Amino acid sequence: MTARVMVIDDSMLVRRQVSAALKTPGYLVTEAVDGVDALEKLAGLSDTKLIVCDVNMPRMNGIELLEKLSAQGSAVPVVMLTTEGQPELIQRARSLGAKGWIVKPFKPEFLVATAAKLAPLGA
């Protein structure tokens, strides 16, 4: 059994790299270009088991998206994938419910291991 992951990043390169890494073990991937796009797509994808999200994005950034998801009572785990490393920002994301923080450039195997922990295939 597979699981759907939403990848949110304004960079096509990152979306492509993350998608390739997650599709290899068998995840279904949906891409979104920013927080606004992600919210629209999530509304129609109730089978999403994991969100991998950038922080700095136009229109609605990753922290703002976390606030929205938290307000909606979303139970989908979120992992931030970003170049940011400020402790205050990490703490803010954590307090809003983020389950992980991966700093770019990322290792695909680490991302897949994180996904397997939060959204196991076959569960």
Add this chain to the structure above:
Amino acid sequence: MRVILLNERRAERDAMVRALPQDTYRVEAVGDETAALAAIAREAPQVVVFSVPSKGGQDLARRLRGGENAAEAYLLAVVEATPVNKELSNLITAGVHDFMRRPFADGELLERVKAPERLLRWSRSVSKPNAFDFSAALDVSTLRSWRTLGQLVAEDLGEMAGAPFAVSQGYPAQLNGEAPCASIPMSLAGDQLELRLSIVADPAAAKWIRETLLGDPAAPETAVRDALRELANTAGGALKRAALNESITLTTGIPRDDSSTRFPGKHQCWSLKLEGGAGCLAVVGEVRTRSNERISAAQLSEGMVLAHDIRSEGGVLIVPAGSRLTATSANRLAAMLGPRYFLEVAPAA
């Protein structure tokens, strides 16, 4: 600083709240352990002040700091005038940092709560080999992270590319003409400096981006420019994290396409060469002083950088200085503050 105050005695609890200035401390006062644990889970506190019950004080301290959110919090215990045998040592064993004996004056609570701030400054002073003068404008050339920008960026881009880069100072000679370029705007929180970090690719590097990063030799120009923007974003992240180690907080904007021929500010360049003549990237870092503008909150828009903290009427920090606004945050602040509220911002780059 967020403070959780747990005290079953209402009158004493209210007096303690009044003793902590609202513009410095965000105090959440609660009367029982369940409410305290809920408050901790909701948002991590920096300080937890709690009244020690007649029995089970040690266990209460362990439970208060048991969750992830309070693992790093400073615990201040309020005890009776004559604590029973071993009570204090048991509390310390359970992770309590300091305690106050009843009765105490309001001023004592404030001084005790200031202690973690002093500890933090002390810890920073002994862990950082350098000293910085914050009374004057920052000279970025004094920062190690700025001086070694080329190496920093090469390390992160090399990890992304899966191959090392040879780094040398100076702008690559073969890049004198037009070449695809992306840059990322950066700001120093609380200061007037604007940095711009640019990545320029020569034709061989553009080919390498298509073949290696994108995995498509026929990838269109738009895909190459998108990849360059992400390289600029990664470079900005490398500088940002290194600057943080020198106690300098930079904020970044959204990477964008740029012109490789214009670097009007004070700048420095590095050349990053791929192995086997597979191309060359230029890394250009620029610094310039920005001028803030005073505008109505209704005029806030994406990309602007706040020059000062935005606080609620109660003194609670809503958005810190140096924050770069997204469309969502600009709209939210504009609606919250209203058109008659004026503030200083650096214009969008």
